[in-house]
Amino acid sequence: MARRAAPAAVPPIAPPDPVAAADLGARLLAWYDRDRRDLPWRPRPGETPDPYAVWLSEIMLQQTTVAAVKPYYARFLARWPTVRALAAADDDAVMTEWAGLGYYARARNLLKCARVVAGEHGGRFSTTEEGLRALPGVGAYTAAAIAVICFGRRAVVVDGNVERVMARLFAVEEPMPGAKPSLRAYADSLTPSERCGDYAQAVMDLGATLCTPRSPACGLCPWRPDCRGLREGVAESLPRKVPKAERPTRRAVMFWIQRKDGALLLRQRPAKGLLGGMMELPSSPWEAALMPDPAEAVATAAPLAFHDWHAVPGLVAHTFTHFHLELSVVMARVGANPRVRGVWVPLDRLDEHALPTVMRKVIRHALTKGFRGADNALHPGDRL
DNA sequence: CATGCGTGGTC
DNA sequence: TGACCAAGCAT
Structure with missing residues (x-):
């Protein structure tokens, strides 16, 4: 499939004329009506969509697959059936319910947005793209999607x-993100005024189910006869993208600190930035360097100082958008009432806290591989 | 405007 | 099996 040499300076082809655009739209809608996917947030034909439900689904679907969203969407809608209900929710409850879905700024903005809509707009979403675009967490795509x-x-x-x-x-060879304005112009040229909501979902469905990033099902595509990329043999290689920079690896030592009654020490991360507002185990700083010496990490970064640290064999690996993370874990038991910043959580109540996936991996690893005996007592200079 | 921001599925 | 990718947004 890889045809590398881009033709020199091929001028972009003109957008289709209105008649051709209408024909493309009609064929797409015919395909959509025949093969419509049944999604929880998608109203049946004739039903009026609930803006709250559509908004909730669109936020969850940002950079996230349908399969991952489904269970979260169902739980959110069951627990907070209206935007007013969500606006009245506790921040921690929302973050806990969102835990595992990723991109946690979405959850913080979700709550902000619900409170704006409930508190300032009488519980009703704006019906205009511009009004929607002004809401927290609602960008160009989401505003357009809700409006249409x-x-x-x-x-x-x-x-x-x-x-x-x-x-x-349209066989656009210009790499992303430079091609974005052209691609938007082409999309505009095809967007109809009638059944525009169905059209919008249809063209997204086309991309999600047939015109997939790899191995597109061109044989089933309603636009196959018109596809210049297919005709030129470059469809699968488009859109072109500049290769991403290599992801560095950061490393840190996590501190599993358990009180006499079995409760585990957690703390809340700062509200902004990576995993903002989520709960974590204390750790040494996450740095792009060799794994810290555990004894050194304990001495410099542990919330409490004492001697009976035990190393958990093995590592926890996790990959974020822009770096890999490798974690080692050391465990300690402390007295009945240590004075330290954080919250003590019984192990059977961890689910009640907003623990991102990387922290759940750490917890699982500690519970699975952590020793309790003296065999792996940590000594100065020990490496994991 | 380039960068930061999660996670699970896919091949 | 590791790299790539998904219904983007904020700054």
Whole structure:
């Protein structure tokens, strides 16, 4: 599939004329009506979409797969059926319910947005793209999606699927993100005024189910006869992207500190930045260096100082968007009432706290591999 | 405007 | 098996 040499300075092809665009739209909608996916947030034909439900789903679906979203969407909607209910929720409850879904700034903005809508807009979402765009966590894509799906306004919905479909349909060779304006212009040229909500979901569905990043199912595509990328044999290689920088590896020592009654010491991360507002085990700083000497890490970074640290064999590995993380774990038991910043959580109540996946991995590793005996007592200079 | 921001699935 | 990727947004 890899045809590398891009033709020299091929001018972009003109957007289709209105008649051709209408024909493409009609064929796409025919395909959509026949093969429509049944998704929990998608109203049946004729039903009126609930803007709260659509908004909630769109936030969750940002950079996140349908399969991952489904159980979270169901739990959120069951627990907070309206935007007013969500606005009244505790921050910690929302973060706990979101734990594991990732991109936690979305959850913080979700709550902010719910409180704006409930407190300042009488519990009703704006019906305009501009009004929606002003809400926390609602960007160009989400505003357009809600406006078109819920309120039938013609809006150009451009997500990663649409960009990929347009890049292939019009054989756009310019790499991302430079190609974004062209791709939006092509998407605009195809966006109809009638059934625009169905059209928006149809073109995204096309990208999600047929015009996939790898191995697109061109044989099933309603736009196959028109696809310039397919005709030129470059469809699968589009859209072009500049290779990503290599991800560095950061390392740290995590401190598993258990009180006499069995409770584990957790603390809350700062509200902004990586895993903002989520709970964590204390640790040495996450640095792009060799794994710290555990004794040194204990001496310089542990919240409490004492002697009976035990090393847990092995490492916990986790990959974030922009770096790899390797963690070793040391365990200690402390007295009945140590004075230290944080919260003490019984092991059978960890689920009640906003623990991101990386911390759940650490906990599982400690519970699985952690020794209790003196065999692996930590001595100065010990390496894990 | 380039960068920071999670996680699980896929091949 | 590790690299790539997903219905983006904020700064």
